[in-house]
Amino acid sequence: MQPENQKSNQERRIPGCVGSVLVFGVPVRFHFTFWLVVVALIVFGAQGKQSAAALTLYISAIFGSVLLHELGHALVARRYSIRTLEIVMLPIGGLARLERSPRAHEEIWVALAGPVVNLVLAGLLFAWLFLTGAPLLPAAWDEITDESLLPMLATANLILAGFNLLPAFPMDGGRILRSLLSRFRPEHEATRTAARIGMGMAAMMGLYGLLALNPFVIFIAFFIYVGAVQESLASQQQVLIRGEKVRAAMITDFRTLDHGATIREAANLLLSTPQQDFPVMTSAQVTGLLTRTALLRAMATEGPDGYVAGAMDRGFGRVSPSTDLADALPLLSGNNSCALVFDDDRLVGLLTTENLSEFLVLREIGNARRRSQAEDL
Numbered sequence: 001m002q003p004e005n006q007k008s009n010q011e012r013r014i015p016g017c018v019g020s021v022l023v024f025g026v027p028v029r030f031h032f033t034f035w036l037v038v039v040a041l042i043v044f045g046a047q048g049k050q051s052a053a054a055l056t057l058y059i060s061a062i063f064g065s066v067l068l069h070e071l072g073h074a075l076v077a078r079r080y081s082i083r084t085l086e087i088v089m090l091p092i093g094g095l096a097r098l099e100r101s102p103r104a105h106e107e108i109w110v111a112l113a114g115p116v117v118n119l120v121l122a123g124l125l126f127a128w129l130f131l132t133g134a135p136l137l138p139a140a141w142d143e144i145t146d147e148s149l150l151p152m153l154a155t156a157n158l159i160l161a162g163f164n165l166l167p168a169f170p171m172d173g174g175r176i177l178r179s180l181l182s183r184f185r186p187e188h189e190a191t192r193t194a195a196r197i198g199m200g201m202a203a204m205m206g207l208y209g210l211l212a213l214n215p216f217v218i219f220i221a222f223f224i225y226v227g228a229v230q231e232s233l234a235s236q237q238q239v240l241i242r243g244e245k246v247r248a249a250m251i252t253d254f255r256t257l258d259h260g261a262t263i264r265e266a267a268n269l270l271l272s273t274p275q276q277d278f279p280v281m282t283s284a285q286v287t288g289l290l291t292r293t294a295l296l297r298a299m300a301t302e303g304p305d306g307y308v309a310g311a312m313d314r315g316f317g318r319v320s321p322s323t324d325l326a327d328a329l330p331l332l333s334g335n336n337s338c339a340l341v342f343d344d345d346r347l348v349g350l351l352t353t354e355n356l357s358e359f360l361v362l363r364e365i366g367n368a369r370r371r372s373q374a375e376d377l
């Protein structure tokens with residue numbers, strides 16, 4: 001894709017993040033719940049025998065390990081020319097958001113990279129402990145001292161690797177399983193099977209959490225269950241449209257606004273056409289996109305005499321007609337209901353969520369018709 005895509009893509013990020021750093025060129029953001037957990041860990045952990053400094057060091061090192069895990073995914077994804085939009089640090093771990101989902105044969109390596117990082121870290125730490133003759137395993141929880149730092153860190157990395165290798169969506173293990181399954185069966189079946197295994201494991205884990213009265217296990221089980229359902233839906237959708245190009249689903253009959261147009265003129269167009277989002281032109285160049293939401297907001301704040309140029313979004317999503325629909329999908333996530341389709345520098349269409357879902361429905365009906373005709377023969 002063109003650099004402009006990347007710029008506008010980057011703006012589409014998970015809300016609720018506080019603070020960000022750039023690591024190996026990948027933006028790392030911290031969700032506000034992440035900080036809550038850090039504070040809680042330090043407050044509760046301060047009751048042990050560890051010094052506050054050692055405890056803080058330990059917690060930072062754990063999150064460092066999680067971050068390195070995510071960077072493992074990001075760096076292998078980069079090998080397949082998949083950019084990482086951002087890494088979001090959540091209380092339950094990290095989340096590397098990729099520009100597009102990896103193909104089945106790429107996915108196994110991208111998914112393996114994270115747990116492998118933790119295994120290598122654990123291996124190095126255990127090797128160091130072994131060579132220096134220090135105890136390999138941490139003492140019991142209430143016996144923890146500052147000397148326990150390295151064994152605890154080594155064990156934590158082992159647990160991180162093991163937990164992420166559980167063959168359950170959305171864990172890395174679930175992706176590895178899906179990737180392996182898809183060598184023997186169609187991708188959507190592989191996804192469904194992997195998702196079912198994930199939901200089954202989450203249900204068992206949840207049951208165990210209830211019986212053992214362990215809220216933490218219940219929380220993790222719930223997280224895995226929701227993740228499995230979401231992943232399954234998202235990838236079913238991706239599989240449905242794989243192979244289709246943006247060209248097939250885009251709106252080619254559309255209206256544009258001049259950048260000197262008023263909000264009133266834009267509102268009239270919104271009422272008189274089925275269109276919701278309008279490209280804004282400065283002579284022959286597209287300079288922005290006025291979405292329905294932005295139009296309504298401008299109507300409320302600036303009134304009908306305001307100008308569209310002040311309300312339009314300059315960081316709109318761009319795709320080319322030959323882009324795979326599955327790859328264009330991330331542009332239509334969250335608040336973004338429309339992306340503009342450019343052939344070189346010429347605006348040739350709009351890709352909207354409504355149009356995309358109509359395209360999918362029509363395609364499904366077409367497929368069903370073909371199936372029933374094949375059965376009649």
Ligand SMILES: [Zn+2]
Pocket residue numbers: 069070073114115164172
């Ligand atoms: Zn991972």
